[in-house]
Amino acid sequence: FIDGSTYVVRPNSVITVRNNAAAEGGGRTNVRVAVARGQINVRTEQSSNDTTNVVETRLTESRLSGQTASSFGVGEDNTEDIRVSVGQIETSTRGGEKTTVASGEYISINQSGNIKSREKLLEVPLPAAPRNLEKIPAGAGGATNIALRWQRPASGTTAHYRVEVATSPFFVAAGKVIERDQLAATVFNAGDVRPGNYFWRVRAVAASGQISEWSEPQKFVVVALGSGEQLTITEVTFEYVGGNIYIVRGVSQPGTTVSIAGRETLSDSNGAFQLQITAPKGTRELTAEAADAQGNRDSHRIPFTPDTAQR
Known part of the structure; x- marks a missing residue:
């Protein structure tokens, strides 16, 4: 954007850029983005103090300071959440509340526009294996079992994990081959995985209901047993x-x-x-x-x- 901020729009999200302009003479800049559904991640490391950076939803309006990393989510049930991993934001809700959300904090907003909960941010669990782009040979029966492993979040208390495996990095419904929830351990054994390209991701869930963001998709390839032909170059x-x-x-x-x-x-x-x-x-x-x-x-x-x- 014009102020140097970066917006990452997650799949299946709907946003509107309401303003992205500088005042006459190249002075103060104004950025305003509205989120109707889904999630956006915003980073303002490159933004100066002479900027107004606002994210609005149906229930909230948030002003971001410089050097901030945050995300804004609007659920299908019309509840919302705000996460701040770096910096701070000033948020006003439709219910009339005004608050500062600081680094390492998470708030959820109910359907009436009131703050439902405020707690420590649950960080993203980090995938450990298979490594990204790892190639895994299929077994003698034409398939293999794969242990998906990840690390516990660096902050926040996890009640369980959710794992998804798909043939698309966007995890569209038609491409999902495995969905598992309520996993207590940091490993899941995927069985009978056939040759092909796959992507997997994991997220953590706290007892309060707070859900971390998804980990970045990791790709692995299951390769069939060879026919014995020698490949030359x-x-x-x-x-x-x-x-x-x-x-x-x-x-x-x-x-x-x-x-x-x-x-x-x-x-x-x-x-x-x-x-x-x-x-x-x-x-x-x-x-x-x-x-x-x-x-x-x-x-x-x-x-x-x-x-x-x-x-």
Whole structure:
């Protein structure tokens, strides 16, 4: 926004930007956003003191100071909540209450516009395993069991956890494959997971009913057992682009996923592939990984000679 603040709109949310402008002469700035449904996260680290930053809902109006990180949620049942992890905000409710919500605090607002509860903020539990982008081999029966693990929230007291696994990072209803609630432990064993791409997330719930935000989605891939075919990577060439950036070209089997230096691409119908990489100064060897849809995987070491790269 014009004042340097950052707004992150969560999926299935409805917001309206009512104002995002500076006064004549480039002085004081005004930002006003209305939330009708869902949740937004707001950060004002880059905002100056010469700014008015307001988030309004049906039940509240909140003025944010600089150096603040907060979120505003409007539920389907018309209740609301406000979380402040850094800084503070000044909130007025439709019920006539005015309050300051400080760092590490959470308040909930009932349907009448009155503050229902105020308590210590329940932080987000942090996923521990599987690691993001981890690839997990399927078992002999074509599926596998996966232990989802997470850490307890850094603050707040948890009564239980909720876990979701989906085929979409947006966790749309049609893509959810696992939903589990009332989990007391910090681990959940997902059984009979078939080959494919999956995303998982976890949130904590306090005895008071306060619910933490969801953790950031973590992706894992269940790969099928290979057919035994060896995947090759040949005819590798490098083209210098500039700085430490190069274009790598080569040939593998058609439809093979090739990964080099943290970048990934798919070979075409002729087996040719091309991708852009960053090779730090002093690099003399690169590892290229090849994988196909049948679960076959091979790793190749490729000599890297930047002095002979095409320019």
